[in-house]
Structures are given as C-alpha cells and as structure tokens.
Amino acid sequence: MRRFLCIGFCSALTVAAQVYVSPNGSDSNPGTRARPVASLEHARDLARALNQNSSGDISVYLAGGTYRLTRPLALEPRDSGHNSHSVIWSAVEGETPVISGAVRITGWRLLDAARNLWAAAAPGTFRNTRQLYVNGIRAHRTSGRPPVTLTQTASGYVAGSPEMAKWRNASDIEFVYTGGNAVWSEPSVG
Structure with missing residues (x-):
C-alpha cells in the first residue's frame, strides 16, 4: 500500500500544465480548454506564472484562427521552462493558427496595366517592410x-x-x- 501511494504521488508531481488560447477567447478567462484566453501575451503570462512552481512541462495550445500582433511577442529565458521541464507552444490538434503582424492595405489603383503596376496609400501606422502579400501570395515589390x-x-x-x-x-x-x-x-x- 505504501509503495502504491508513493508511485501515485510521484506521478502527480509530473502532470503537465496547459494553457489554451483562441482568437474568440477572453483575457479575463482562466486559459482552460472550455474558457481560453484571447491574446498570446496573456497566454505567455499565464505560462510564466505556472512555470514558477512547475514540476512538469507546460503546453500552450493555440486554437485555429488569426492572432493579430501590433508589436512583437517578447519571449525571454524565463519563458523556456526550468527544472528540466519545457514550455511548449503548439496548435490544437487539427487546427491552424496564424500569427500575423500584417497591416491590410486598401484603395489600390492600377498605375500601368502593361507593367502590372499598382499603388495604394499606406496607413500612417505603416512602417518599412520588405514583404508584401496579395491575397495570401507573396508579391514582388517594385524594383x-x-x-x-x-x-x-x-x-x-x-x-x-x-x-x-x-x-x-x-x-x-x-x-x-x-x-x-x-x-x-x-x-x-x-
């Protein structure tokens, strides 16, 4: 009996913690499968709090959908886990999350049909970029x-x-x- 309790106790110490994120979630939620948080930043912060006393891996699961970033998601050494345990970010099985910092540009007008040149005014928040996608396909910038x-x-x-x-x-x-x-x-x- 004593041996059985020790095995049960030891396996309980290595149970993995989980944080769930969904674009349809809310950052006032606890980050469970039934009540996911909405932002990657809040998921990171929940994982950090769990990581302080972690005795097992921490999994952060991203539901399908688009996660819009207005600034880079900063991950630091403390976000990597400790005590030989990891913090693992992955998609919910069968779903496809997209992490995007893209800015949608609208109001395109054709400048030169023969050369397929188009132009649009960039929003004031737009910064220098070296990548341009049109309908999800990478496009070549004018050169x-x-x-x-x-x-x-x-x-x-x-x-x-x-x-x-x-x-x-x-x-x-x-x-x-x-x-x-x-x-x-x-x-x-x-």
Whole structure:
C-alpha cells in the first residue's frame, strides 16, 4: 500500500500544465480548454506564472484562427521552462493558427496595366517592410536597375552622374546589391 501511494504521488508531481488560447477567447478567462484566453501575451503570462512552481512541462495550445500582433511577442529565458521541464507552444490538434503582424492595405489603383503596376496609400501606422502579400501570395515589390553607373567605395557607392539626386523621397529608396562573390548574401542599404 505504501509503495502504491508513493508511485501515485510521484506521478502527480509530473502532470503537465496547459494553457489554451483562441482568437474568440477572453483575457479575463482562466486559459482552460472550455474558457481560453484571447491574446498570446496573456497566454505567455499565464505560462510564466505556472512555470514558477512547475514540476512538469507546460503546453500552450493555440486554437485555429488569426492572432493579430501590433508589436512583437517578447519571449525571454524565463519563458523556456526550468527544472528540466519545457514550455511548449503548439496548435490544437487539427487546427491552424496564424500569427500575423500584417497591416491590410486598401484603395489600390492600377498605375500601368502593361507593367502590372499598382499603388495604394499606406496607413500612417505603416512602417518599412520588405514583404508584401496579395491575397495570401507573396508579391514582388517594385524594383529596377539604377539609371547610372555605381562605383563602390570604402564607405558606400558613388553614382556616375547626378541623375539619382533628382529622385523624390530619397530617404524611401532602398539599394540592394545582388552581385559579388558572397553566397546567400543580399546586403541592403536604406
């Protein structure tokens, strides 16, 4: 009998803790399967609180749907678990969560049908981006070759004529150098 109780007691110490998240949840919920929290930040904070006295792994389960981020989700060493236990973030089985910091751009207008060039005003909160998706498919940003010869110097590049100095919004221009001997390298300036 005593041996049986010890085994039962020992296995109870390693029971995993669980936190559930759903875009349809509420951050006033406790984070259970029946009452999930809504935000990844709140799920992280619940996992942190559980992690302080954890004697087993902590699983954070994300239900299907889109989790919109307005800033990066900051995870620190304390979010990794301790005492040889882990904090594991995963999808609820059979569901597909999407974590997105995307900004929807509307009001597109066709500038040049022959070249398939489109334009839209970006919202004021929009920041520099190097990724653009149209209907879920990654699109190529407008690009082209410089209209002048560029010569590399120790501190950058020098244009062979003043033509580029006439460009509007010079601070918005990004220079991407795709030549050279470096494999898997595409330095950018701007």
